Amino acid sequence: MGLLVDGQWQDQWYDTKSSGGRFVRKDAAFRSWITADGSAGPSGSGGFKAEPGRYHLYVSYACPWAHRTLIFRALKGLEKFITVSVVNSYMAQDGWTFTPEEGVIPDPLFGADFMHQIYTKADADYTGRVTVPVLWDKKTGTIVSNESSEIIRMFNTAFNGLGAKAGDYYPAEHREEINAINERVYHTVNNGVYKGGFATTQAAYEEAVVPLFETLDWLEEKLSSSRYLLDYGATEADWRLFTTLIRFDPVYVGHFKCNIRTIGSYSNLSHYVRDLYQQPGVAKTVNMAHIKNHYYASHDTINPTRIVPLGPDIDFSAPHNRGQMD
Numbered sequence: 058m059g060l061l062v063d064g065q066w067q068d069q070w071y072d073t074k075s076s077g078g079r080f081v082r083k084d085a086a087f088r089s090w091i092t093a094d095g096s097a098g099p100s101g102s103g104g105f106k107a108e109p110g111r112y113h114l115y116v117s118y119a120c121p122w123a124h125r126t127l128i129f130r131a132l133k134g135l136e137k138f139i140t141v142s143v144v145n146s147y148m149a150q151d152g153w154t155f156t157p158e159e160g161v162i163p164d165p166l167f168g169a170d171f172m173h174q175i176y177t178k179a180d181a182d183y184t185g186r187v188t189v190p191v192l193w194d195k196k197t198g199t200i201v202s203n204e205s206s207e208i209i210r211m212f213n214t215a216f217n218g219l220g221a222k223a224g225d226y227y228p229a230e231h232r233e234e235i236n237a238i239n240e241r242v243y244h245t246v247n248n249g250v251y252k253g254g255f256a257t258t259q260a261a262y263e264e265a266v267v268p269l270f271e272t273l274d275w276l277e278e279k280l281s282s283s284r285y286l287l288d289y290g291a292t293e294a295d296w297r298l299f300t301t302l303i304r305f306d307p308v309y310v311g312h313f314k315c316n317i318r319t320i321g322s323y324s325n326l327s328h329y330v331r332d333l334y335q336q337p338g339v340a341k342t343v344n345m346a347h348i349k350n351h352y353y354a355s356h357d358t359i360n361p362t363r364i365v366p367l368g369p370d371i372d373f374s375a376p377h378n379r380g381q382m383d
């Protein structure tokens with residue numbers, strides 16, 4: 058694990074000393090938007106018009122943030138427009154790499170060995186963490202965005218005129234409700250598991266894990282009367298929750314000590330995660346070997362032996378009861 062400082066790679070773990078043992082996530086640096094006509098989006102600069110074959114997506118199968126973007130690429134049928142590379146599941150002193158492993162898709166643009174080389178191609182003096190996902194523009198040779206919440210919104214609409222699949226996962230009339238759910242789920246669940254897992258004091262750990270389970274209890278209740286988080290149908294709020302839920306019992310319960318309850322013990326949440334997993338195109342975005350290997354092997358301050366547990370044995374393709382709620 059490391060970061061770039063003035064374009065130079067440095068191997069360094071997260072600093073939690075300056076924040077009372079708390080893990081504090083930094084904001085993403087590249088914030089432009091692909092739009093249908095190339096006009097500027099809500100942030101960054103314009104010039105990134107939706108065009109077939111122009112953009113390349115770098116992801117890790119392990120990473121829940123990158124996973125969102127792969128799901129939206131599948132839901133919207135963007136595979137034919139946007140090419141993809143997948144990094145190795147192990148992230149250590151060199152950060153994310155393209156070292157061969159089952160599932161890795163090498164970098165076709167530069168033949169890079171390391172993900173940090175992609176960042177310095179975009180900005181030779183870049184300072185900051187080298188995260189996935191990265192959405193790359195082949196035409197101007199730069200990073201459009203490395204912020205997953207924004208990449209999924211681009212994918213939701215920018216390619217509609219080029220023949221993307223139908224489906225609006227951020228409908229204008231429900232944005233307020235989606236934003237409110239996202240806000241709570243992001244802080245207490247998506248990032249909550251990391252705050253619990255990367256905490257280096259008991260207080261910081263408890264500060265994360267208690268609200269995490271309060272939100273899971275709230276979601277369980279919410280899903281007793283509605284198939285998805287909104288009556289509208291599946292929205293980005295569901296997909297943003299899904300990538301954390303599918304990793305929860307295999308990784309976060311053990312490795313991140315988020316173990317007050319399991320997702321398997323929640324009736325609605327466990328059926329809901331299978332329902333989402335079984336939607337067209339989604340199962341192939343889930344690579345459980347990469348997920349488990351990444352967390353258990355890469356975080357040696359948490360798991361120095363790097364032993365990857367064999368369980369739990371979960372069949373996400375088992376039948377679910379959510380269809381009866383429609």
Ligand SMILES: N[C@@H](CCC(=O)N[C@@H](CS)C(=O)NCC(=O)O)C(=O)O
Pocket residue numbers: 058059084085119120121122123186187188189190203204205206
């Ligand atoms: N804000 C980013 C966060 C992405 C992120 O933190 N990705 C992790 C992997 S799960 C990463 O690449 N971490 C490397 C690092 O922090 O050095 C997003 O949602 O796109």
